[in-house]
Amino acid sequence: QLQLVESGGGLVQPGGSLRLSCATSGFTLDSYGMSWFRQAPGKEREAVACISNRAERTDYTDAVKGRFTISRDNAKNMVYLQMDNLKPEDTAVYYCAKGVRTWGGLQESWYTHWGKGTLVAVSS
Numbered sequence: 001q002l003q004l005v006e007s008g009g010g011l012v013q014p015g016g017s018l019r020l021s022c023a024t025s026g027f028t029l030d031s032y033g034m035s036w037f038r039q040a041p042g043k044e045r046e047a048v049a050c051i052s053n054r055a056e057r058t059d060y061t062d063a064v065k066g067r068f069t070i071s072r073d074n075a076k077n078m079v080y081l082q083m084d085n086l087k088p089e090d091t092a093v094y095y096c097a098k099g100v101r102t103w104g105g106l107q108e109s110w111y112t113h114w115g116k117g118t119l120v121a122v123s124s
Contacts, residue, residue: 002026002113004096009118016086020118030054030074035111036081038092038120047106048094049081055097059106063089067124086122093117100115 008020020036029037035050049070058070069082079096081101097111 002098004098004113004115006094006096006115006118009094009120011121011123012086013124014087014122016045016122017082017084018086018120019082020083020094020096020120021102022081024077024079024096024098027098029072029077029079031102033101033103033110034070034072034079035097035099035106036070036079037095037097037108038090039095039113039117040089040092043092045095045108048101049074050104050106051079053102057103059107083120086120088122091120091122093119 003025005023012018018101030053033052036048037045038048039045051058051070067085072079095117096115098113
């Protein structure tokens with residue numbers, strides 16, 4: 001059974017850092033691109049970062065470029081999102097998602113499976 005389980009969220013002050021983790025199971029991770037999405041209260045879900053199946057390519061939404069870094073460890077079946085210099089507008093539930101092939105970018109329709117999310121709150 002395919003599973004994506006996020007962890008690492010929490011409350012952090014502006015300028016702080018968090019590292020989100022996504023534990024995957026039930027499929028061969030190194031065959032698929034992965035991504036992180038987020039959904040803030042009252043807003044639509046948006047793509048934050050994506051990574052190709054063997055980490056050759058990454059992409060980020062403009063709002064997080066230079067602050068967030070997506071990575072993966074296929075041997076450990078893990079995907080990560082390092083978030084630095086966090087801002088209040090980064091407050092959201094963050095979701096890990098699995099793509100349908102090795103790379104598809106930030107287009108939401110390309111992702112077919114989602115975790116339940118982890119809450120990130122940035123506030124002083």
